[in-house]
Amino acid sequence: MNYSDWTEVSVNISQILLDYDNPRIFLDDPNQDNILKFLMEEEGTIELAKEISINRGLPPAEKPVVIMENGKYVVVEGNRRVSACKLLYERSLAKDQANKVPIIDENLRSYLENFPVVLAPSRDSAEPYITMRHSGEKGIKRWSTIATTKRYINRFRKGESINHISRVLGESAVTVRKGIRFFIFLEFVRNELSWTDEEKKNLEIYKMETTKLDRFLPFSKKAKEILQIDFLADQSITTSLPLEKFKEALKIIIRRVYLDNEIDTRSSIDDVFNSQIINLCSITPEETESDAGTQGGAGTQGGAGTQGGAGTQGGAGTHGGAGTQGGAGTHGGAGTQGGAGTQGGAGTQGGAGTQGGTGTQGGTGTQGGAGTEDGAGTEGGAGTEDSGGNQGGPGGRSAPDVEKYSYLTGAYPFTNKYRENKRINALLKELKNIKYKENRMGSMYLIRSLLETYTHEYIDHFTKFERDIYRMKGVARERTKRNQKLRELLLDHIKVHIKQHFPSYEEEIELIEITFTENNNTAATKIINFYIHSQTQVPDYHELLDAWKKVSKIIFCLDEILYERKTQ
Structure with missing residues (x-):
């Protein structure tokens, strides 16, 4: 400070x-x-x-x-x-x-x-x-769990990414994400389950004693096994149970916790998920065929727990499934993929969710990234194919078909804030202007070159200061003396350095770990290792798209760290 x-x-x-x-x-x-x-x-x-x-x-x-x-x-x-x-x-x-x-x-x-x-x-x-x-x-009234999570949700609904919120508030990204999901869960409990007016008064969110609930819902292993509760990339609730079964079981538990006071801090997990709940949540083969799967979110307020969005991918569903991917949930899959409008945004307040992520309160995009896991909308993109300024991070556009884009940066937008390296600027300019399906080899080399240039730029920056607490050790200062492979530089040095000094980038750390572990056969690794050196093999456009999705998320992390270091 x-x-x-x-x-x-x-x-x-x-x-x-x-x-x-x-x-x-x-x-x-x-x-x-x-x-x-x-x-x-x-x-x-x-x-x-x-x-x-x-x-x-x-x-x-x-x-x-x-x-x-x-x-x-x-x-x-x-x-x-x-x-x-x-x-x-x-x-x-x-x-x-x-x-x-x-x-x-x-x-x-x-x-x-x-x-x-x-x-x-x-x-x-x-x-x-x-x-x-x-x-x-001492002497200051501590915030309750509810107040703390509302602090996260206030920023999230303005379009801020989870990583950004965690850095500003000095919390880990895991804590912020969990808090956002918990708050959205409580909203679902109060607003989407059927209660009388009197019951709703007793279920005001700010009055809820979270210690009676948070051991059981929504994150416990039993909740995931029996209620099959999970969260989508926009942080909205989803379940593979038929929606009405899910709501009925959840209502029974919440009633026992807050209205009948049968469950308290001394209750066991088996008291909560008793035989009544287990039997209720059992799915028959017929239900599996026709109803299971609320992939579009179990009816949260506007999708990502927002106030004005038109829902999440698929909607809440009717006869054909509780929010299936096919749209309005009719038996034959009628309706458009994406439901009532979430194609590029998580449905923030006032945003109808067009392909580029129209932002909050009537604006054209917010700081949350182009339909990323952490936010909704891009900083400057109002639905164009290559909407830049993705401060919330790339790699998670929620459009139903990213393959329809002609340019990789249309499918997964990326705009660099760090502009000190001319080669990075030139590579990105070329990548934004090359039709990847028609130029697969050229696109492959651009992706690889961009990742390699960012990797060395990052290492250059963090090895040059002798007494800097952020100094990277174990790797040569001069590029010509670095004899490690690109995979090794990323996995053994950059990943370790980010984990030690910038732990809020936990998703990117995990992505580097998964993508560049030895013998991994992902598309990104093939492009980095195999295709570059092959005399005969050419990547198909699906592999290019998958590789760019991963690489863009990694270089976003490197770009943001370099930019913030430059502006300090």
């Missing part, structure tokens, strides 16, 4: 906005009045206002942190404190509870009119400090 550009300023308390992205807030209509009301009812701000009144202000070390957004001050750390001070300054904001708010004198009023806050440069720059404050600092 760099606090040198954080400054202390004085602002009238009435001019500070409460944060719409506060992970403690659970509202359908999060305007300022509703946020204040929620904090009063759920976070005890009236009691806090009484304490502030008695202490004649906040302790010096408790100054809230604000940022400037759209020309206004927004509090990102200290929403409870700011809301309590707002009530003191204007008691009428408490409405029918105004008589519980202390009346203040002129000195305290003057303090609130010149309220001391710390101004951070941006939301991202403040995140590590916020994490530190709410992860166990």
Whole structure:
């Protein structure tokens, strides 16, 4: 963290906005009045206002942190404190509870009119400090599991990739992904299962005691075996059970946990997945033929747990299957592949999901990558075949048929942020302009050359500084003295270095491990090793497409690390 550009300023308390992205807030209509009301009812701000009144202000070390957004001050750390001070300054904001708010004198009023806050440069720059404050600092109210996961989902639904979120928040990508999936699961439980209004009130997400549930659902081995629950690349829920069976079994478990209180932290896994659930989830041969397989997501809110997307690949399905790949789930496979519109985006808020990944709230793509596992949409692509700016990472376009693209970078977009190497720039320019099905040998050499150039550029950078803590050891500084094969450089040196110093790239680390392990026969390895040296063999276009999918994801990782190092 760099606090040198954080400054202390004085602002009238009435001019500070409460944060719409506060992970403690659970509202359908999060305007300022509703946020204040929620904090009063759920976070005890009236009691806090009484304490502030008695202490004649906040302790010096408790100054809230604000940022400037759209020309206004927004509090990102200290929403409870700011809301309590707002009530003191204007008691009428408490409405029918105004008589519980202390009346203040002129000195305290003057303090609130010149309220001391710390101004951070941006939301991202403040995140590590916020994490530190709410992860166990003495005297600070810890975030609940729900609040923590909502913090991840807020960013994910703005189109940020999981890797980006993990780096900004200082969490591992595994933790972020699991948190996003857990939150989407809870939304599914509350919104997609049939409950009475009264039951829904008792199943408000922010009120759920996660410790009663998270040992069993949704990640336990039994949940995967019996409910056959899993998550798609866009993080939405899927199951190979018929959807109605899945929902019925899930509803029984949730009712026993939260409404009937039959299951608690002392219950065993067999108490939860009892004979009733096992028998209910058994699939008959007839069901296997006609109904099984909710590949399109088991009806999450808009696909990737979003608010406005039109669903995930295949939809929820009807007679012919609970969300089969064929579309609307009719018996004969009627409907288009991709369901109600998710072909390139995970259905973020306002995005209808066209081939290029139309982004959030009416924009043309967000920072999440072109239909990648981690996000929805590309930074600049509004459906063009070669939509660049894929800051969320390439390698996972959710279009139903990537083979229809003429260019590899149309099927799996990649645009380099690191522009210091002219050879990389030239190779990418050529790759973006070569029709790979008609130029298989040329495409093969370009893919291999691009990977090789990035590999040596990465090693060049991390071997040149003698005392750099990131210095790469065990490999020669000069390229001419490196006698390892490309596979060995990637597997034995780059993978190890990334794992040690940039562990949030866990997917790319695993991909390097899988792809370049010795004797692996994947298309990418064939292109790196076999076809390059063969006198007779030529790769088919399916192999080129698969190889580029893997290579583009690896070089995205190398490109982003090099770019971030350059800008530090």
